[in-house]
Amino acid sequence: MTPANGRLKVLLSLILALLLTVLPVPEPLDSFRPDWVLLVLGYWCMALPNRVSIGYAWITGLAVDLLLGAPLGIHSLALSIIVYIIVMNYRLIRNISLWQQALIVGFLTMLNKLIIFWAERLLFDISITPMYLWSILTTMLIWPWIFLILRKIRRQFAIR
Amino acid sequence: MKPIFATSTSLQLRLFFAVIASFSLIIVDSKFDSFANVRIYLNTAVSPLIYAADIPSEMLKGVSNNVVNRRDLRKQVKAQRDKLFIQQVQLLELKHLKEENKRLRALLNSPVHSDQRKLVAEIITVNSDPYSLQVVINKGALDGLYIGQPVLNEQGVVGQIVDVSATYSRVLLISDVTHGIPVRVQRNDIRAIANGSGELNSLNLPYMPHSTDVQVGDILVTSGLGGVFPEGYPVATVTEFSYQIGQPYAQVEAKPIVALERIRYVLLIWDGEDNSSDNETETNKGGTL
Numbered sequence: 001m002t003p004a005n006g007r008l009k010v011l012l013s014l015i016l017a018l019l020l021t022v023l024p025v026p027e028p029l030d031s032f033r034p035d036w037v038l039l040v041l042g043y044w045c046m047a048l049p050n051r052v053s054i055g056y057a058w059i060t061g062l063a064v065d066l067l068l069g070a071p072l073g074i075h076s077l078a079l080s081i082i083v084y085i086i087v088m089n090y091r092l093i094r095n096i097s098l099w100q101q102a103l104i105v106g107f108l109t110m111l112n113k114l115i116i117f118w119a120e121r122l123l124f125d126i127s128i129t130p131m132y133l134w135s136i137l138t139t140m141l142i143w144p145w146i147f148l149i150l151r152k153i154r155r156q157f158a159i160r
Numbered sequence: 161m162k163p164i165f166a167t168s169t170s171l172q173l174r175l176f177f178a179v180i181a182s183f184s185l186i187i188v189d190s191k192f193d194s195f196a197n198v199r200i201y202l203n204t205a206v207s208p209l210i211y212a213a214d215i216p217s218e219m220l221k222g223v224s225n226n227v228v229n230r231r232d233l234r235k236q237v238k239a240q241r242d243k244l245f246i247q248q249v250q251l252l253e254l255k256h257l258k259e260e261n262k263r264l265r266a267l268l269n270s271p272v273h274s275d276q277r278k279l280v281a282e283i284i285t286v287n288s289d290p291y292s293l294q295v296v297i298n299k300g301a302l303d304g305l306y307i308g309q310p311v312l313n314e315q316g317v318v319g320q321i322v323d324v325s326a327t328y329s330r331v332l333l334i335s336d337v338t339h340g341i342p343v344r345v346q347r348n349d350i351r352a353i354a355n356g357s358g359e360l361n362s363l364n365l366p367y368m369p370h371s372t373d374v375q376v377g378d379i380l381v382t383s384g385l386g387g388v389f390p391e392g393y394p395v396a397t398v399t400e401f402s403y404q405i406g407q408p409y410a411q412v413e414a415k416p417i418v419a420l421e422r423i424r425y426v427l428l429i430w431d432g433e434d435n436s437s438d439n440e441t442e443t444n445k446g447g448t449l
Contacts, residue, residue, distance in 0.1 A: 015209070018209055019209055019212055019213055021287065022209065022210065022213040022286045022287045022288075023213045023216070023286070023287065024213065024214075024216075024217055024285040024286055024287055025287070030287070033287070053171065053174070054171070054174040054175055054178050055174070057178070058178045058181065058182070061182075062185075062202075063206055063209075066199075066202055066203055066205075066206045067206055067209060067210065067286075068287065068288050068289040069288050069289050069292065069294050069296070069322075069323060069330045070289040070291070070292075071186055071189055071190050072185050072186065072188075072189040072199070072202075073181075073182040073183065073184075073185030073186035073189060074182070074186060076178065076181070076182045076185065077178075077179060077182035077183070077186070080175060080178035080179060080182065081175070081179070084171065084172075084175040087171060088171065117291075119186065120291045122186075123186070123190055124291070124292075124337055124338055125337055126291045126337060126358065127358070132290060
């Protein structure tokens with residue numbers, strides 16, 4: 001398979017993640033929305049650290065900012081740092097069990113949210129609500145499924 | 161395969177550049193107004209995703225429109241027709257009052273109000289930044305929308321445009337933390353500023369002396385002082401006025417008149433200056449009829 005073809009699959013999965021990020025859901029479910037972009041981007045960075053890394057994270061973050069109407073650069077900053085941590089430790093993350101990976105993903109989601117909160121706090125006088133942190137749990141619970149689905153895609157199309 | 165050391169240094173370098181780029185983007189985006197033009201293009205680039213995300217709720221809307229039965233529709237049409245009739249009669253009165261008002265204002269040498277260009281837009285239901293209160297509407301720069309444009313609905317003030325793309329725009333709601341709107345109390349013309357609280361249904365009025373004549377239930381309307389919102393549109397009703405001894409100011413809270421969590425259609429208005437000729441023709445038409 002040519003590298004260009006693999007790139008298309010990665011981009012498509014990222015676009016799907018972006019779509020799920022802005023998809024409207026009923027109000028009570030909104031704070032349980034998993035961090036789809038972090039899940040998908042995290043998987044590709046762990047699986048293909050030489051191809052998908054900070055460049056992808058920065059551009060995806062910019063798209064998230066534009067889609068959510070957040071101040072530009074905030075999600076780019078957070079995702080770049082998260083992806084840096086993943087790419088630096090990809091060997092470790094690959095070799096632990098799925099549930100341990102989920103714990104790490106939960107930790108990274110929390111870090112992501114804290115960086116975003118801190119950056120917005122610099123600009124505006126905002127406060128955090130505990131409801132905002134529920135999505136860390138759902139992101140952790142969904143990680144194994146995302147991992148298995150994306151691994152199947154990666155193996156089927158032999159993306160390396 | 162490159163040696164590990166080389167990749168990790170380049171990775172750190174890339175992170176360094178990414179962080180620098182993010183910070184400069186944050187600063188440029190929030191401090192320089194001229195960057196708004198760049199944002200229009202960037203927003204337009206991601207607009208297919210916004211419209212794609214709206215498809216499921218549009219489909220649901222279509223389904224619920226199809227399952228209404230004949231009797232309900234008939235009832236609805238009758239109610240609408242009655243309402244329209246009453247409003248047409250009120251409109252006749254309004255036309256008369258408008259003319260009278262214009263003449264009186266001319267007598268007083270006050271600036272004459274002119275009709276403004278108006279446009280109806282629909283809300284696109286998409287998720288947005290959890291730290292700010294905003295909605296997306298389906299009209300953009302192609303329809304002539306601009307940043308800072310007032311957004312209303314049939315009940316009162318909704319907010320103002322903060323971000324435009326070619327085909328959609330973002331409206332900052334009046335209850336967002338970063339939003340403030342100059343108001344006056346309808347009963348006695350006391351001026352104030354209504355700041356958003358970050359909660360959808362509450363506004364704060366800071367710096368109100370405790371001796372101010374503001375009561376619970378007072379209606380706040382736009383004062384037109386900021387230059388963004390036209391004068392006289394209802395904004396909120398006062399829900400709390402309390403004063404603690406030792407505090408320099410009273411604590412005044414208000415609730416927006418528009419049910420901000422349930423808006424579906426909004427009205428955009430333009431400054432009436434360049435439409436004065438349209439207005440003339442309209443009144444002429446009214447005169448000949």
